[in-house]
Amino acid sequence: MPAAALVVLIGLVATVLVTAGLWHAQQNGAQRVMEQRATMALSAVETETARYQTLLATLAAGIAAGETLTWEDFDKASAPLGDAGLIGAAAVAYVVPVTTDGVAAAQRTWRSRGAAALALNPDAGESEHYFPIFTRILDAGGSSRIGVDLNTVPELVAALKVSRNTGRTAASDTYVLLMDRKRPEARRQQSFVFAAPIWTRANNPEFRGWVVLGLRGTDFLAGVLATASQRQLDAALIATDSDGDEVPLAQLRVPGDADLHWNDPVRVADREWRLELGADSHRLPGAGGALPATVFGSGVTLTALLAWLVYLLAGRRARAERAVEEATADLRSAEEQSRRQAGLLGAIMSSIGDGVSVCDENGRIMLHNPAADAILGTRLDGGPEDWQRRFGLYRPDGRTPFPPDETPLVQGLRGEVTNGVEILVRNASHPEGMLISVDGRPLDPSGGQRGAVAVFRDITELRRYETDLSIFAGVVAHDLKAPLAIARGHAELAREDVEEDAEARGSLDRIIVAVDRMDALIETLLAYSTARDAPLRIADVELEPLVREVLQDRAAAAGAEFTIGPLPVLRADPAMLRHVLDNLIGNAFKYVRPGSVPRADIRAEPDDRPGWSRIEVADAGIGIPDADKSRVFEQFQRAEGAAAYAGTGLGLAICRRIVERHGGRIGVADNPGGGTRFFFTVPTATETGTGQTETGQTETGKEPEMTPHIPPGSKIPPEPAGEEDADVRAALERALAERAAILDSRLPGVSALPAADPSAHDPAAARLRAPVPDHQHQD
Numbered sequence: 001m002p003a004a005a006l007v008v009l010i011g012l013v014a015t016v017l018v019t020a021g022l023w024h025a026q027q028n029g030a031q032r033v034m035e036q037r038a039t040m041a042l043s044a045v046e047t048e049t050a051r052y053q054t055l056l057a058t059l060a061a062g063i064a065a066g067e068t069l070t071w072e073d074f075d076k077a078s079a080p081l082g083d084a085g086l087i088g089a090a091a092v093a094y095v096v097p098v099t100t101d102g103v104a105a106a107q108r109t110w111r112s113r114g115a116a117a118l119a120l121n122p123d124a125g126e127s128e129h130y131f132p133i134f135t136r137i138l139d140a141g142g143s144s145r146i147g148v149d150l151n152t153v154p155e156l157v158a159a160l161k162v163s164r165n166t167g168r169t170a171a172s173d174t175y176v177l178l179m180d181r182k183r184p185e186a187r188r189q190q191s192f193v194f195a196a197p198i199w200t201r202a203n204n205p206e207f208r209g210w211v212v213l214g215l216r217g218t219d220f221l222a223g224v225l226a227t228a229s230q231r232q233l234d235a236a237l238i239a240t241d242s243d244g245d246e247v248p249l250a251q252l253r254v255p256g257d258a259d260l261h262w263n264d265p266v267r268v269a270d271r272e273w274r275l276e277l278g279a280d281s282h283r284l285p286g287a288g289g290a291l292p293a294t295v296f297g298s299g300v301t302l303t304a305l306l307a308w309l310v311y312l313l314a315g316r317r318a319r320a321e322r323a324v325e326e327a328t329a330d331l332r333s334a335e336e337q338s339r340r341q342a343g344l345l346g347a348i349m350s351s352i353g354d355g356v357s358v359c360d361e362n363g364r365i366m367l368h369n370p371a372a373d374a375i376l377g378t379r380l381d382g383g384p385e386d387w388q389r390r391f392g393l394y395r396p397d398g399r400t401p402f403p404p405d406e407t408p409l410v411q412g413l414r415g416e417v418t419n420g421v422e423i424l425v426r427n428a429s430h431p432e433g434m435l436i437s438v439d440g441r442p443l444d445p446s447g448g449q450r451g452a453v454a455v456f457r458d459i460t461e462l463r464r465y466e467t468d469l470s471i472f473a474g475v476v477a478h479d480l481k482a483p484l485a486i487a488r489g490h491a492e493l494a495r496e497d498v499e500e501d502a503e504a505r506g507s508l509d510r511i512i513v514a515v516d517r518m519d520a521l522i523e524t525l526l527a528y529s530t531a532r533d534a535p536l537r538i539a540d541v542e543l544e545p546l547v548r549e550v551l552q553d554r555a556a557a558a559g560a561e562f563t564i565g566p567l568p569v570l571r572a573d574p575a576m577l578r579h580v581l582d583n584l585i586g587n588a589f590k591y592v593r594p595g596s597v598p599r600a601d602i603r604a605e606p607d608d609r610p611g612w613s614r615i616e617v618a619d620a621g622i623g624i625p626d627a628d629k630s631r632v633f634e635q636f637q638r639a640e641g642a643a644a645y646a647g648t649g650l651g652l653a654i655c656r657r658i659v660e661r662h663g664g665r666i667g668v669a670d671n672p673g674g675g676t677r678f679f680f681t682v683p684t685a686t687e688t689g690t691g692q693t694e695t696g697q698t699e700t701g702k703e704p705e706m707t708p709h710i711p712p713g714s715k716i717p718p719e720p721a722g723e724e725d726a727d728v729r730a731a732l733e734r735a736l737a738e739r740a741a742i743l744d745s746r747l748p749g750v751s752a753l754p755a756a757d758p759s760a761h762d763p764a765a766a767r768l769r770a771p772v773p774d775h776q777h778q779d
Contacts, residue, residue, distance in 0.1 A: 004307040011303025019296040026292065030281040031260065037284075038262040038277045040228040041235065045275060048087065048224045049268050052194060052213060053169045055084060059092070060196040060211045069094070069208075071114025074134040079674075081213075082138060088220025089213060090139055090177055090191070093132040095150065095160065096209035100127055115146065123149040130160055132212070145178045153178065156193055158242060160210055162270065163195040170195050171269035173241040174249050177214050189216040190249050192239065194269060217250035225252065234258050234278035240271060249273070256280030354457045355436075358443065359409050361450040375436060375458055377429025384410050392427035396435065397536075400663055408440025412452025415442050422459070435460045480522050488515040536573045536661060540685040543567040543615070546574070547602050550582045560589045560598035567604045568613050571685040576658045581617070583651045584678050588619030596620070606684075612664065613684045620675040629668055655680070 062077045063069055078092055098106045100122060107120045110133050122129045130150040137144060150156050159172035174190045181188070194213045199205040221237050229235065231254050239249040258278030266275045312323070349356060355372030359365050363384040373379050376391045384404045387393060393402040404410060408418040418440040426433040437459045443451040488511075495508040544567040555562055562585075570577065581602075588600035599620045607614040624632060633656040659666040664681035671677040 004311045007307045007310050008303055011299065011306060015296055015299025015303060018299065019292045022292045022295055027281065030279075030284045033284045034233075034260045034262060034277075034279050034281070037229055037233055037279070038264070041225050041233065041277060042264055042266060042275055044224050044228045045221075045237070045266050048220075049266075052086060052089070052215070053196075053269055055081060055086070056092075056194050056196040056211055056213050057169055060198045063094070063211065064198045064200050064208065069113065069134075071134055074114075075136070078136045082136065086138060086213075087223030088215045088217070090179060090216055091135055091137050091144075092211065092213045093136075093146075094134040094209060095130055095132050095195075095212050097160075097207075098122075098129050098131055100129065103129065106131070117146075119147045121147055121149055123151040126151045130157060133209075143179050148178060155241075156195075156212070159193060159195045160212075163197045163210060164207060166270070167197055167199065169197075169269050171271045174217065174239045174247045177216070179214075180216070189218045190239075190247070191216045192249065218252075221250035222252055229254075229277075232279055232283055236276040237266075238274040238276060239268075240273055246274070254280075254283075256283045260284075354455050356453070356455055357409065358453045359413070359451050361413065363410065363413065366449075366451065372456070375434065375456060376425060377427045377434075391425055392430075394424040394426060394433075395663055396422045396424055397661070397663065398424050398426070398433060408438045409452045409454045412440040412442045412454065417441055423456075433460075434458055435463050481519060484515050484519050484522070488512055488519075491515070536576070538571060538573060541570045541572050541574045541577055543570055543577075543604065546578055547581060547585075550578065550585050551600075554582070554585050554589050555598075555600075560600065562600045562602065565601075565603040567602070567615075569685045570613060571683040572662055573658075576661075577682070580655045580658050580680060583655050584617040587651070587678075588617060588621060588675075591619070591621040593622055607681045609681070611684055612681050614679055614681050616677055616679045618671045618675065618677040620671070620673070623670065623674065624668060624676050632668060633666065 059077055059081065063074070066073055074094055081089070081092055096106070096110075098120065103120050103122050107118060110118050115133055118133065120129075120131050126149070132146050132148065132150070135144045135146050150160070153175060155173040155175040159170045163170035172193045172195065174192050176188050177191045177193075180191070192215055194215070196211045196213075198208045198210060200208065217237065217239075221235060225233065225235055229252075233252075234254055235250075235252040237249045237251075238246050240246055257280055260279045260281050261277070263274055263276040265272050267273075309323070349367070349369040352369055353371055355375040356367075356369050357365060357372050358367040365381060378391065382390055384407065387407060388401050388404055393407070394400060395402055402423055406421075407423075408421050411418050418438070421438045421440070422435060423438060424433050424435050435458075436456045438454055438456040440452060440454045443449060443453055491508050491511045495505060495512075498504045498508070544564065547564060547567060551562055551564075554560070585600050585602070589598040592598045601616075601618040603616045603618070605614050605616075606612070633652045656666050659680045659682070662682055664683075666678070666680040668676055668678050
C-alpha cells in the first residue's frame with residue numbers, strides 16, 4: 001500500500017542518516033580521545049624525566065655541600081631515591097675523574113672513605129679515567145660495577161664531559177648498561193643515563209665528580225605510560241644521539257591495528273627526543289562500540305514494524321488495537337510494580353528506628369523518615385547553611401558550634417565517607433541535649449541523582465553507660481594498684497634483709513620489675529579510660545616552659561638532642577597538654593635505631609583554622625610504614641617496626657582523645673630525612689611572637705612578647721565541670737584515698753611510691769594522677 005511504502009522510505013532514509021552521523025561522531029570522539037591520551041602521555045614522560053633530573057641535582061647539591069664524601073654520606077644522601085618510585089631506574093652512582101698518575105692515590109683515598117673493596121682498573125691508552133666509586137642499586141636485578149673504567153662506554157663518557165662543561169645535568173646516547181651486558185640477549189634493553197656535575201660552592205668552585213643515574217628505556221616507558229595510555233596506545237620513544245641519528249630507545253605494542261597516529265618532541269635534559277604514539281580507533285572509548293550497527297538494525301526493524309502496523313491499521317483496526325494493548329501490558333505491569341516498590345520503600349523508611357536523610361547535590365533535603373524528625377527535634381528542612389542554627393548542632397563539648405562544612409551530608413556531597421561523627425543536638429525539643437552518631441555516604445550515582453545520604457542514631461545513653469564504666473575502671477584500677485604497691489614494698493624489705501644471695505636477690509628484683517610493669521600498664525589503662533571523660537580545666541598555657549619541663553625529664557635520661565622553635569600561648573588543659581607532649585617527645589627519644597642519637601624538634605605554626613596553632617614534634621627514629629599510619633592512634637595498635645620496643649599500644653590513643661576533646665586533630669607523616677613528624681592542633685590564646693630558634697640545651701634569643709587574644713569561635717571556655725565530671729573526679733579521689741589508707745595500715749614504715757609531679761601550670765591535676773613508677777613507658 002502507498003502509506004506503508006512511504007513509511008518504509010522515510011524510515012530507511014532516517015536510519016541511514018542517523019547511522020552515518022553516529023559513525024562520524026564516533027570517529028571524531030576517537031580522534032579527541034587519541035589527542036587527550038597523547039597529551040597525557042607526553043606530559044607524563046616530561047614530568048617524570050624532569051622529576052628524575054631534580055632528584056639527581058638535589059643529590060649532587062647535597063654531596064657538594066660536604067667537605068669530604070664517605071660511603072656513609074653517600075648511602076644516607078641517596079637513600080630517598082630508593083623510596084622515590086623511580087620507574088625504570090637501575091642504579092645511581094658517584095663517579096670521579098682520575099688521571100693515570102693518580103690512580104693509586106685515588107684508590108687509597110676512596111678505600112679509606114668506605115669503599116673497602118674498591119679496585120680501580122684504568123683503561124690503557126687514556127690520560128683521564130672515570131671510575132664509579134659508590135653505587136646504590138635501585139632494582140632487584142642489578143649488580144654493582146665499582147672500579148670499572150667508564151672509558152669503555154663512550155656514550156656515558158660523552159655525557160659526563162658535556163655535564164662538566166655546561167655545569168648542568170646531561171643525558172647520554174642510548175646504549176646497554178654495563179650491569180645488563182651479561183644478561184641474555186632477550187632481556188637486554190636500550191638504556192641511557194642522566195649525569196649531574198658536582199661543583200663545590202666556594203668562591204673558586206672545585207669539580208669533584210658526577211652523580212649518574214641509569215635508566216632502562218623499555219621499563220621506563222612502560223611504567224610511565226601505564227596509566228596515561230591505559231594499554232590502548234602503541235608507543236615509541238625515539239632518541240636523537242649526539243651524531244644526529246635517531247635510535248628507538250623503547251617501544252610498546254598493544255593489541256589492534258593502529259589507524260590513528262601522533263608524535264611530538266619531548267625534552268629530556270639537554271636532548272630533544274621524539275614520542276610517537278598510535279592507536280586503533282575501534283579500541284578507544286567512543287569509537288569501539290556497535291552503536292551504529294545497532295541503530296541501523298533497530299531502525300530497519302522499527303521501519304518494518306511501523307510499515308506492518310500501518311498495513312494492519314489500514315484494514316484491521318481492531319487487530320491493531322489488540323496488538324497495542326498487548327505491547328503496553330508490560331509497561332502497565334512495570335508501572336504498578338514501581339508503585340508498589342515506592343510504597344514499600346516508604347513503609348521501610350517509616351519503620352527504621354535510625355534517622356535517615358537524603359539530600360540532593362545542592363544540599364536540599366529530598367527524603368527523610370519520621371525517626372530523623374524525632375532525633376533532630378524538628379522537621380528536617382533548609383540548606384546546609386541553616387542546619388546549625390535550626391537544629392542546634394554543637395561539637396560533643398556542648399559549646400562549640402558544629403561547622404556546616406564538617407557535617408557528614410556536606411562531606412558526602414564532596415565524595416567523602418564518614419563514620420561515627422558525634423554531634424550534640426540541643427534545641428527546644430532537646431533542651432538537655434542529645435548526643436548522636438552520624439554516618440555519611442555519597443549517593444550511589446546509579447540512581448540517576450547526585451547527592452548524599454546520612455544515617456544517625458541516638459547514643460546519649462550509650463555515652464552515659466560508657467561514663468559509668470569509666471568511673472568503674474578508674475576505681476578498679478586504683479584498687480588493683482594497692483596490692484601491687486604492697487607486694488613491691490614487701491619485696492624491697494625482703495631484698496634488704498636477705499644475705500648476699502645472688503639467686504634470691506635476682507628473684508626479688510624480677511618481682512619488683514614485674515610489679516612496676518603491671519603498675520605502669522594499669523596507670524596507662526586508667527589514663528586511657530579517663531582521657532575522654534575527665535573534666536577539662538582550661539587555662540592559658542605558655543607552651544615553651546611546658547616543653548622545657550618535659551625535655552628536662554626526658555632528654556637528660558635518654559642522652560638526646562633537641563631543638564625548640566618559637567612557641568605560642570595556648571588555650572588548653574595544662575595537665576592533659578603536658579601528657580600529649582610527654583608522650584610524643586618520649587616516643588621520639590625511645591623509637592630510635594640502635595647506635596643512633598635520639599633527637600626531637602618541637603615547632604609551632606598557625607593552623608589553617610583561624611585562632612588555632614599546629615604543634616609539631618619531629619624525630620629521626622625508625623619511622624612508621626604508610627600502611628600503619630592510619631591505625632597507630634587506635635587502642636592497642638602498634639607499628640610493625642615497634643615490636644622490639646616496650647609499650648602498651650595506648651599512648652597515642654590517649655593523645656588522640658585529649659586533642660579531640662579540645663576540638664583539634666592529630667596526625668602523623670614522614671619526616672624528610674628519616675623518622676616521623678607528629679602534629680596536633682590546639683586553640684591559641686595569644687598572638688604568637690617570633691624569636692630565635694633554640695638548638696640543643698642552651699637558650700638563645702629573647703622571649704617574644706605575647707599579646708592576649710581569644711580567637712572567636714575556637715576557644716574552649718573554662719566552664720565549671722558538670723555533675724558527671726565531678727562524679728568522675730570524686731570517684732577517683734576516693735579510690736586514691738582508700739588505696740593510701742590500705743598502704744599505711746598494712747605496710748607501716750613503707751610509704752607508697754612517689755607520685756609523678758603534676759605540671760606546674762595546673763596544680764589541680766595532682767588530684768587525678770595516681771603514683772606512677774619512674775620507668776613508665778610511652779608509645
